[in-house]
Amino acid sequence: MSVPATTITFQFNDGQPAQTHVAASGESVLDVALNNGIQLQHNCGGVCGCSTCHVYINAGGDDLPEISDKEEDFIDRAENPRINSRLACQCVVEADMQLVVTVPPQHFLGH
Numbered sequence: 178m179s180v181p182a183t184t185i186t187f188q189f190n191d192g193q194p195a196q197t198h199v200a201a202s203g204e205s206v207l208d209v210a211l212n213n214g215i216q217l218q219h220n221c222g223g224v225c226g227c228s229t230c231h232v233y234i235n236a237g238g239d240d241l242p243e244i245s246d247k248e249e250d251f252i253d254r255a256e257n258p259r260i261n262s263r264l265a266c267q268c269v270v271e272a273d274m275q276l277v278v279t280v281p282p283q284h285f286l287g288h
């Protein structure tokens with residue numbers, strides 16, 4: 178029996194159309210974004226050591242791994258943290274999840 182796929186829908190605030198991508202178990206929201214050419218900063222390389230991969234989880238957040246104290250600390254330092262804020266590198270998915278994620282505006286140095 179095949180396991181139902183996990184999908185992640187990425188939404189943007191800058192007018193880009195939303196994109197939905199299939200994710201494999203063990204991939205993080207950050208992995209799926211980067212694999213699909215979605216710009217999402219990740220200054221620490223995805224080890225819960227910064228707050229640049231901050232996203233908002235609009236749906237499916239209850240299925241994600243619980244937020245750690247460390248992740249919470251970094252979210253506090255992110256821009257406009259909200260109740261549904263997460264660090265994308267810490268949102269590792271399993272099978273059969275349907276996530277909807279908003280990617281906040283990305284500020285790239287030099288832009």
Ligand code: FES
Pocket residue numbers: 218219220221222223224225226227228229230251264265266267
């Ligand atoms: S990339 Fe640094 S915390 Fe996610």
